[in-house]
Amino acid sequence: MSESPFRVRPGHAAATPGASMSGPEAEERVVSAVVEAILGHRIAPGTRLIERELASYAGASRSAIRNGLLTLAHAGLVELSPNKGATIAMCSPGEARQIFEARIVIEAAVLDIVAHTLNDAGRARLDAFIDEESTAYEAGRMEEARHLSRRFHLLVAELSGNDVLTGFVRDLINRQPLLSWTREARKSRFCGNEAHQRIADALARGDGAEAARLNTEHLRELERELRTDRDSAIKSVGGDEAGQDPRPRPA
Amino acid sequence: MSESPFRVRPGHAAATPGASMSGPEAEERVVSAVVEAILGHRIAPGTRLIERELASYAGASRSAIRNGLLTLAHAGLVELSPNKGATIAMCSPGEARQIFEARIVIEAAVLDIVAHTLNDAGRARLDAFIDEESTAYEAGRMEEARHLSRRFHLLVAELSGNDVLTGFVRDLINRQPLLSWTREARKSRFCGNEAHQRIADALARGDGAEAARLNTEHLRELERELRTDRDSAIKSVGGDEAGQDPRPRPA
DNA sequence: TCCATCAAGATTGTTGACAATCTATTCATT
DNA sequence: AATGAATAGATTGTCAACAATCTTGATGGA
Structure with a gap:
């Protein structure tokens, strides 16, 4: 059997078939394990x-698992078909386009709110975050950098003070790895935090329109990169996909 | 509570304790029954x-019910507390404000998209819908009119062609009745479809900015009306709940 | 009268087993 | 060899019973 794509969390023992440490946490544990596996590109779309x-x-028991899968399905991360089970969601190009469009318009609105309401505490959080992100990039810790890069957009949403919009942004960001499975370890030339730095600067100036414009440009750049990745993946048919470690379980 | 707040759907026999007509439809049936009961103001927030x-x-069996309740919880319509069960969600004033804010920004974005992409078929759908809505209003069929009034915003979202944004709008609209429980049968002076008519006109002209402006004004009017309702409810009932914590979201 | 304690009932949470369904392999036929 | 049917295995869907927890009402004392 191949290596499990799920990472054991600190403080939790790995699967011990006899030990039934169930509880309300079991469902949550499965959900976060799958989310982390998706975000860490350790599990491929389509995996059953x-x-x-x-x-x-x-x-945990199957009931808890079922609940967790339902939660993941609602977040758009897994697909459930009756009598056929659950698979990691696969986004068609059309869905990817819709997700990017949704991010563009919602984040633009959020940035406009933040630009009008940002206080000193928020400004400090933004500054500290940008520092942390650029440090991770410069140190070459790409996994952490990618994580922080996603977190930036979430932080901006949180600064808007609107939990509803923040939840939407979180769902959209979590689906991002499903759109570009091949982009795993590649160092993106657009994923640097210069764009984030400029957005934060615009926010600090209270210029919401400019922040939104920069963010839209940033996201369009990401989308373009994704499309080229997808195209190049098409021309190198089977070799690439089979060569990557995390495949659907042989079972 | 002697009378059930849930309406029996045509084609489905009422509860027959012995008959276990279960299946994949059972869960869906419960979900839609609860949604309809909420939308029809037949069940109050806080109801267990x-x-x-x-x-x-x-x-159906409790398993199906449990799944249905989980789905409803994800949509923000019911709240689940461990070991305490499910209640119809109660929105604090803060949450209500956030929901209106989210609707304003998302629908503005949607209207802008629609204004740029509307074709003849879409224009026809809008026209037909406005006719149907105004007919219902003039005939005094207030329940149907309220239903169509909600549907208008959903139709606009659908015309954008973006399923992601449409899903967000649907969730937000479904939560609307939770915000203003007291407004049950009252004929609102702002809920007429003149506002919708003007928005549709702006869309037909391709003027997305004006459509968004009208829609924002429309929603702010609704929110103001809701606040006065809530205030008058406070003086009659007296007990007002403190700020509720927002529901937990998947990580 | 008010409050703490406790017991009985009610409700949710969990488990394991069973039935229904799907999937993959085998095997017969063309 | 290719195709289709049949069978065995695997997986999901469902259910009823049991355990854990909460709620309600009563009881007794200060």
């Missing part, structure tokens, strides 16, 4: 999720 | 939903 495997991994 | 009651009503 088998209830009993997840159950034994998480040391 | 007891699994066994719902199960016997829907002729």
Whole structure:
């Protein structure tokens, strides 16, 4: 059996089939494990999720797993088909376009709100965040940098003070890795935090329109990069996909 | 509570405790029954939903009910507390404000998209819808009119061609009745479809900015009306709930 | 009268087993 | 060899019973 794509969280023992450490946390544990696996590009879209495997991994019952899968399905991260089970969601190019469009318009609105309401505490949070992000980039810690790069957009949403919009942004960001599976370890030339730095500067000046414009440009750049990745993946048909480690379980 | 707030759908027999007409539809039936009950103002926020009651009503097992409640919780319509069960969600004034804000910004973006992409077929759908809505209003069929009034905003979202944004708008609209429980049967002076008519006209002209402006004004009017309702409800009932914590979201 | 304590009932949470369905392999036929 | 049917295995869907927890009402004392 291949390596599990799910990462064991500190403080939690790995799957011990006998130990039924169930509880309200079990469902949450499965959800966050799958989310982390998706965000870390350790699990491919289309991978089938088998209830009993997840159950034994998480040391939970199938009921908890089912609840977790329902939660993930609502967040758009897994697809459920009756009698056929759950798979990691696959986004068609059309869906990818819609997700980017949604991010562009919602984040533009959020940035406009933040530009009008940002206080000193928020400005400090933004500054500290940008520092942390650029430090991670310069140190070459790409995994952490990618994580922080996603977190930036979430932080801006949080600064708007609107939990509803923040939840939408979080869902959209979590689906991002599903759009560009191949972009795993490649160092993106657009994912640097210069764009984030400029957006934060515009926010600090109270210029919401400019911040929104920069963010839109930033996201369009990401989308363009994604499309070229997808195209190049098409021409190198089977080799690339089979060569990557995380494949659907052989089972 | 002697009378059930849930309306029996045509084609489905009422609860027959012995008949276990379960299936994949059972969950869906419960979900839509609760949604309809909320939309029809037949069930109050804070009402406790007891699994066994719902199960016997829907002729389904508790498992299906549980799944349905989870779905409703994800949509923000019910709140689940561990070991305490499910209640119809209650929105604090702060949450209500956030929901209106989210609707304003998302629908503005949607209107801008529609204004740039509307074709003849879409224009025809809008026209037909406005006719149907105004007919319902003039005939005094207020329940249908309220339904269509909500549907108008959903139709505009659908015309944008973006399923992601449409889903967000749908969730927000479905939560609307939770914000203004007291406004049940009252004929609102702002809920007429003149506003919708003007928005549709602006869309037909391709003037997205004006459509968004009109829609924002429309929603702010609704929110103001809601606040006066809530204030008058406070003086009659007296007990007002403190700020509720927002529901937990998937990580 | 008010408050703490406690017991009985009610409700949710969990488990395991069973039925229904799908999937993959095998095997017969053309 | 290719195709289609049948069978065995695997997986999901469902259910009823049991355990854990909460709620309600009563009881007794200050």
